[in-house]
Amino acid sequence: MKEKLNWFHIALLVHMFELDTTVFSQSRVLAENIGTNAWAALIPLSAIASMNLLLYLWLYRIGGGQSVYRLMHAVIPKPLLYPVYLALAGFWIYIGGLTGKNFILISQMFALYSTNPMAIYLLYCGMVFALLTKGLYAIVKATTVFFFMFIWVNALVPYFATEWSVHRLTPYLFQGAEHGLSLHGLAESYVIFAGYEFCLFLFPYTDKKSKLFKGVFLGHWVITLLYTNSVLLAFGFFSFEEVQELQFPLISTLEYLELPFLNRPENLVFTFFIYPNLISSVLFGFAALTALREVFSRAKGKWLEGAIVIAMFLSGYAVTTLIQSELLIRNAKFIEIGLAFAMPAALIPIAYIARRKGAGKGA
């Protein structure tokens, strides 16, 4: 019998996928767009993502856990879907590549200043290729290991307690946003949750015992709590106006670390953030792979994976500066969020039609 995923591993997968370079600037983005005590906005924003996830749950129930590609093929002729698949695969490769390149550019603020970023990025892509070719189960296993190699970073929070003050949070709720509270600002704050929609590609790898959505919701809410914790830390550790000024408040927080036997250990801690980032790139690559397999069903060996990683590498050439990279990631994440809502909205009616057709055939 084919191995199925377990809810625990799914939770880790969703957790690691949602976590990427956006976490470094998250506190500033929230302070700029939502204002004082913006950490409190993460809960309702996360609830919106949860409502979005309920649509995926609905889709999963109607479709009987079938792959979304099978559902679509039951209703729409395959050739009509190919351009859509290609466009989506291209987009996911692009965003996976941007995520990786962004991490490299940020890390070059601290180390390997004069090395060509593309040379480091090539190594990163090598790791993406190694994971992608091993298939989803190996990715899940690697994610589990990476999760435990990374999660301890959260245990550093009490270290900053002596310099944290509740009075710096101020008593004001959502005041002082740079351009006032706006829909655009809320969307910009929401992008940190992008990634939960990946559960769509897990349908064929699960059965009832997997408890797919238990895992997805758990992963999503655990990351929500960790995000809230990290933003709350920044708002009480720095002053509000300072959070609005700092490019990467999380990295500036890490810069405050000091050990009796080691000065400036932040570079060491920063390195561990490569794990969730790598998983994000790999899973975007995996999403692209599922779409490309539908188009190039005869492709053999690891050619598709190879092509995806090469394309991902080449997409790294699209950005050379950190500012540009942050801007492109933000715009790409806006599209990703649009997709996160649009995909179930489009697929639920298709699933209904597919089910009726299936029932008709059966009769």
Added chain:
Amino acid sequence: MRRWAAALLSVLLLSGCRDERIIEKIGFIRTIAYDTTKDEGENSESGNLRVTVSIPKTNQKDTIQYSTVAKTGKQARLIFDRQNDRRLVSGQLRQVLFTTDIARRGVWSEVNSLLRDPGVGMRIHLLIVESDPERLLAAKFTQDNTAGDYIDHLVRTETRTTDIPDTNMHIFARDYYDDGIEPVMSILQQTPNSIRVGGIGLFRGDRYVGKIEAADKVYFGVLRGKVQTGEVFIDFPDDGYSSQYASLHYFTSRRKIRIERAGPMEDGQGLRVRIQIKLRGSLLEYRGGLQLEHPKEQKKLEGEIAGYFRQKCEETIRRMQELHSDAIGIGQRVRDTMSYRDWRNLDWDEAFSKARIEVQVNADIRSYGSIQ
């Protein structure tokens, strides 16, 4: 295929060796000092700085020192790089010294460029020096190998064990940005054979406006926050006290701030602030007329210590009010009681300078040492 992959991987990994930093070929800047140019002084129009850096040699006993006139610290570093045989880096920078002239002009442009540089740690100490920094950094002290190490150890020990606030870059920048508190810097003075903490520099925004004398830093310490292991020598004035001297050691302090608002605050009449301070420490020195073996007299001594502390704390607050510098963060607590709009419209510097601030002290002597 595997061989090819291994070969490719080794080439890639070896490429990392190109961007090497060999420790023997690097000059680690330990201290940067900013001064006004000698001929221009505090009111310089050109904005030029005299920048000095101190770099410990590999034997850790001697230093290399460079000094130049430049527009900014970074420009000065480029000039030093042309002189130094090793590449200069700021990853091991431990302290930045500002002379009082420079501090009066404002320090933010320099602090801002230090904050912007990811190579500079958030824990570097920002300090004011009342002496010539070039002479101070070049001097030999018996306490440590180099002046930079000496200052680093001195400031760390003082902040960890006694009552001066830790004025590292994170804390300075945090308080600079916060509209409910003003930043502070510790002040250093050079003596013929040592460097000593000469008080606490008070700021308004990024400009140094005045100081709390070293003898009063302990009162500033308890007003600003918790003191973990403070030490204080109390020289009681003649009038109204039965004691002459007392030394309170290993004391801890806690403060509580109560805000009472009864009207408009701009003129200071509507704002009343009560600061409650709790002290607990060991008495290790006493001279005076009280018999310390009697509980009643012990209570009296506690009352005298509390009364003296209250008087000194209130004097310290008056000093800050005169200088319009709320360095103990009363503004943060006032902000907690106000609406966002009212706070934004309030000129806090002005309201602080006129507020009625009272101090209540509760002193508790934990032990009286080994003799009664």
